[in-house]
Amino acid sequence: MSRLLSGWRALAGLASSAVLLGVYARGGWGFVLGFVALLPWLVSLAACPRLRGTLLSAWAMSIACVLTTFSWFASAIADYLALSPILAMLVLVIAAPLLQPQFIIYAWARRIASRRLGPWMVAMVGASAWVATEWLWPKLLGDTIGHGLYPARWLRQFADVAGAAGLSFLLIAANEGIAMAWTRRRLSVREWVAPLAVALAIPLLLTGYGALRLSMLPSPKNADTPPLRIGMVQSNIIDYDRLRAEVGGYEVVRRVLDTHFSLSYPLAKTGQVDALLWSETIYPTTFGQPKSDDGAAFDREIIDFVDAAGVPLVFGTYDTDTAGEYNAAAFIAPGAPPLGFYRKTRLFLLTEYMPAWLERLGLRDALPWAGAWQKGSGARVMPLRLADGREVPVQVLICLDDVDPGLAIDGARLGAEALLGMSNDSWFTRHPLGAQLHLQVAAFRSIETRLPQLRVTTNGISAVLDATGQITASTGMNEQALLIGEVTAMPPPFTLMRAWGDWLGKAAGVFLMGLVIIASWSRWRARHPRPSRDDAALALPLRVAMMTPPWRVSIALLRMFSRIAVLWMIIAWWLGDAGQDRVLTQLRTFAWLVLLPEAMAWLIRRLHVARLVQASDGLSLIKRGQTFRLVGSALQPWALPLPDEGATVEVEGVGKRAIAGVDPGTLVRAMQARLGDDPRSLRALLMARARGLARRPWLDHPLIKFGLFPLLPALIAFRLHQVITFGGLFGEALNYGWGAWFTALGIWWVRWIVAMVLWAGALRLLMEAICLLFARSSPARAIAIRAGLETAARALCYLGVPLWLAWRIGMG
Numbered sequence: 011m012s013r014l015l016s017g018w019r020a021l022a023g024l025a026s027s028a029v030l031l032g033v034y035a036r037g038g039w040g041f042v043l044g045f046v047a048l049l050p051w052l053v054s055l056a057a058c059p060r061l062r063g064t065l066l067s068a069w070a071m072s073i074a075c076v077l078t079t080f081s082w083f084a085s086a087i088a089d090y091l092a093l094s095p096i097l098a099m100l101v102l103v104i105a106a107p108l109l110q111p112q113f114i115i116y117a118w119a120r121r122i123a124s125r126r127l128g129p130w131m132v133a134m135v136g137a138s139a140w141v142a143t144e145w146l147w148p149k150l151l152g153d154t155i156g157h158g159l160y161p162a163r164w165l166r167q168f169a170d171v172a173g174a175a176g177l178s179f180l181l182i183a184a185n186e187g188i189a190m191a192w193t194r195r196r197l198s199v200r201e202w203v204a205p206l207a208v209a210l211a212i213p214l215l216l217t218g219y220g221a222l223r224l225s226m227l228p229s230p231k232n233a234d235t236p237p238l239r240i241g242m243v244q245s246n247i248i249d250y251d252r253l254r255a256e257v258g259g260y261e262v263v264r265r266v267l268d269t270h271f272s273l274s275y276p277l278a279k280t281g282q283v284d285a286l287l288w289s290e291t292i293y294p295t296t297f298g299q300p301k302s303d304d305g306a307a308f309d310r311e312i313i314d315f316v317d318a319a320g321v322p323l324v325f326g327t328y329d330t331d332t333a334g335e336y337n338a339a340a341f342i343a344p345g346a347p348p349l350g351f352y353r354k355t356r357l358f359l360l361t362e363y364m365p366a367w368l369e370r371l372g373l374r375d376a377l378p379w380a381g382a383w384q385k386g387s388g389a390r391v392m393p394l395r396l397a398d399g400r401e402v403p404v405q406v407l408i409c410l411d412d413v414d415p416g417l418a419i420d421g422a423r424l425g426a427e428a429l430l431g432m433s434n435d436s437w438f439t440r441h442p443l444g445a446q447l448h449l450q451v452a453a454f455r456s457i458e459t460r461l462p463q464l465r466v467t468t469n470g471i472s473a474v475l476d477a478t479g480q481i482t483a484s485t486g487m488n489e490q491a492l493l494i495g496e497v498t499a500m501p502p503p504f505t506l507m508r509a510w511g512d513w514l515g516k517a518a519g520v521f522l523m524g525l526v527i528i529a530s531w532s533r534w535r536a537r538h539p540r541p542s543r544d545d546a547a548l549a550l551p552l553r554v555a556m557m558t559p560p561w562r563v564s565i566a567l568l569r570m571f572s573r574i575a576v577l578w579m580i581i582a583w584w585l586g587d588a589g590q591d592r593v594l595t596q597l598r599t600f601a602w603l604v605l606l607p608e609a610m611a612w613l614i615r616r617l618h619v620a621r622l623v624q625a626s627d628g629l630s631l632i633k634r635g636q637t638f639r640l641v642g643s644a645l646q647p648w649a650l651p652l653p654d655e656g657a658t659v660e661v662e663g664v665g666k667r668a669i670a671g672v673d674p675g676t677l678v679r680a681m682q683a684r685l686g687d688d689p690r691s692l693r694a695l696l697m698a699r700a701r702g703l704a705r706r707p708w709l710d711h712p713l714i715k716f717g718l719f720p721l722l723p724a725l726i727a728f729r730l731h732q733v734i735t736f737g738g739l740f741g742e743a744l745n746y747g748w749g750a751w752f753t754a755l756g757i758w759w760v761r762w763i764v765a766m767v768l769w770a771g772a773l774r775l776l777m778e779a780i781c782l783l784f785a786r787s788s789p790a791r792a793i794a795i796r797a798g799l800e801t802a803a804r805a806l807c808y809l810g811v812p813l814w815l816a817w818r819i820g821m822g
Contacts, residue, residue: 023053026373027047028075031048037446041161123525133183151448183212187208201337230505243466271311278321282494287325289467336383391403428499445487554669561614577600597761597764715766721762777799
């Protein structure tokens with residue numbers, strides 16, 4: 011009976027999550043459900059005692075998600091291939107683990123991690139496994155759970171940092187936090203409040219970032235350039251194959267072109283638009299390389315139409331070369347030969363192409379409807395040459411191209427100032443939810459790149475999107491419509507997605523690989539232990555700082571201020587607001603906000619220097635000729651190393667004093683102090699010991715890391731600057747004197763010092779967060795984790811920076 015009840019609970023949890031995901035995917039205020047949709051399933055997973063049950067639940071969850079969220083896809087397949095709806099649904103159910111594999115990998119990774127890690131790290135592993143799987147296994151429709159946050163205007167803005175995958179990661183983390191709080195609800199308040207607070211903080215932080223980011227984006231109303239107005243024709247002519255069978259191929263092309271000519275010409279001649287955009291494969295034959303005399307005549311008609319209209323035209327057609335045919339977008343300008351083509355890069359499986367391994371199995375004859383188009387070579391920015399003399403660079407995204415963040419990002423990197431989307435969404439004629447989801451996915455390309463987007467489809471939904479992903483104008487489904495889209499085409503602001511690409515899935519994969527390496531290293535060290543350093547003695551006399559607690563707080567605040575300033579500069583750099591083009595402003599900011607507080611903290615600490623010595627009756631401190639004896643009965647190690655490693659101790663005759671510059675663990679042993687069973691003190695000792703063992707005096711010394719080492723990349727970059735700008739290494743000295751040459755060298759050196767501090771600060775922030783999680787969830791492995799992360803951080807600083815510089819030089 012117990013097993014039966016457990017099975018019913020698991021089934022109920024799975025079904026509840028599937029229903030919540032289905033409602034969440036339908037938009038509107040349902041986006042709120044994204045933060046709790048996985049909760050019932052996660053609670054049921056916690057009750058699965060074995061890995062086999064976990065994987066079975068995940069497999070069932072992938073099927074349930076497909077049935078509640080993508081059931082319309084089965085109907086679309088049935089309509090397109092003329093299959094039985096039941097057979098199409100059966101195919102969809104069988105393919106569910108391939109369409110939604112992240113559920114299986116996610117559940118498996120959580121189960122494996124729970125054997126060795128605490129709940130916080132298990133949540134991190136699960137969220138990382140989810141996004142890494144979706145990066146490694148590009149899904150047919152490009153969907154991810156983060157797309158469901160599109161209706162929330164503020165929340166979705168985080169996509170310019172980590173894409174839709176970043177939103178998915180945070181949604182998984184929120185669900186994990188609530189599930190953790192639920193499983194701990196019968197424990198003490200402290201046990202369940204912390205994960206619940208983290209879960210609640212996620213939407214609040216997303217909201218805050220979104221509000222801040224929206225306030226920083228430039229307003230199109232204040233732009234110096236006139237708006238770009240594009241006329242989009244939604245013809246509502248679909249099912250070319252049926253029409254071809256009824257009236258013949260010539261009449262189909264004739265009807266399509268006449269419809270587009272009649273709808274477009276008045277827009278162009280009355281000056282309402284600067285360019286025209288027609289949808290995917292609207293001209294269902296090769297353009298520029300006709301296959302017949304009729305094809306050549308149609309080609310001339312299109313060119314003559316553009317010349318008469320006086321505006322450029324972008325339309326969907328076919329292109330061809332020796333490799334085969336391509337789904338393409340043609341660019342034509344008035345009074346000029348065709349400008350060229352963009353070739354669709356991401357083709358739809360089986361309907362547009364067949365993988366080579368299926369071809370080798372001889373399945374081409376069994377699937378006569380499978381396409382044979384070739385894949386394009388990636389992003390290609392094309393010019394829109396307007397009648398007023400402007401030339402606007404644009405990146406075209408054809409149908410499934412808009413589910414790939416990389417294409418839009420590459421286009422933005424190549425200088426595109428707008429995205430032109432074109433799609434044949436006739437699949438969704440009877441399934442408007444599919445067209446709506448496709449539009450939402452496409453909208454994330456505008457958020458990630460901060461480029462406006464004009465998107466036309468054959469029968470809906472055509473839309474105009476601004477740089478925030480907001481739909482400013484749209485058409486309905488299954489209607490013939492004209493849509494005039496007005497956007498401001500200009501160089502977009504900085505986004506981390508454009509700088510780093512679709513980075514989160516890769517980073518999650520590296521994180522998981524790092525955990526595997528650390529686990530393997532820990533096992534190896536367990537089999538080959540090295541001598542313990544637990545009994546290490548203090549090397550006396552030792553120079554430390556002895557101060558009153560208020561002075562310690564003052565120094566700690568100064569150092570916290572400088573570190574927060576570093577964090578602020580990192581964020582500003584991500585958002586493109588760090589003054590990258592204003593070197594002296596950036597250096598002054600760094601000096602005032604980072605160097606000055608650090609210098610003040612160093613000076614205050616110098617004023618409190620003392621010597622820790624061994625006396626006959628224990629440890630004593632000598633400061634300015636006075637001797638103070640330490641009392642071993644009261645010692646509190648610091649949880650945070652501010653201003654340095656240390657502890658608060660009782661000094662005979664003067665009360666409590668802060669001692670900085672000494673490992674609190676060895677101080678405890680030397681004083682024979684007793685801490686009791688306070689978990690916070692024990693955790694502080696563990697973290698301090700981990701930091702001490704991982705520290706490398708030479709490599710971690712600030713003068714070497716932030717002073718001497720930055721000179722290496724600075725010299726390389728300075729030499730390139732001198733050669734490019736002045737024609738030789740000493741060109742500036744010969745033209746303007748050695749003072750100018752050494753001043754320029756000094757500026758380059760300081761710039762690289764600032765860059766190294768920011769880079770090391772970003773690594774330190776990530777590393778300390780991971781170490782804090784491990785210290786709470788897996789204290790026994792905290793030392794190994796710290797050692798591995800510190801080694802990785804040193805490698806990224808001392809090896810990663812030169813390798814990155816070499817790559818940039820090679821790319822240049």
